[in-house]
């Protein structure tokens with residue numbers, strides 16, 4: 755298991771969550787876009803390493819986590835682009851925040867409690 759990579763992934767995820775909570779996605783757009791790219795790469799490596807000896811339900815829930823994470827990243831990119839109206843952007847941000855919270859809970863559960 756590669757804990758360094760897992761913790762890099764955790765920091766990147768924390769940064770995205772912070773940008774969403776503080777409503778700074780557009781202000782920090784370079785960081786947000788870089789973190790989004792890096793989180794997909796580190797996530798793919800985590801997937802390869804952590805699938806070995808995975809506990810029951812891991813594939814199903816991690817699959818759902820990845821889909822929710824892609825929702826978060828898509829919303830961050832759209833918000834960073836800044837072409838939506840304020841009302842639509844607020845809705846996107848709320849949806850992304852809910853997905854991001856779920857993604858963090860599932861990730862932390864499987865990396866720290868399930869095995």
Ligand code: HEM
Nearest residue numbers: 760761764767794797798800801804823826861862864865
């Ligand atoms: C919004 C994007 C994402 C967030 C906020 C996020 C968050 C997290 C967090 C907090 C952890 C726990 C890390 C630790 O305890 O050190 C984790 C683990 C993990 N994430 Fe992500 N993640 C995201 C995207 C992705 C993507 C795109 C993938 C796959 C391509 C992925 C795959 C994984 C895997 C496989 C684990 C390890 C699960 C285990 O230990 O069994 N994540 N994630």
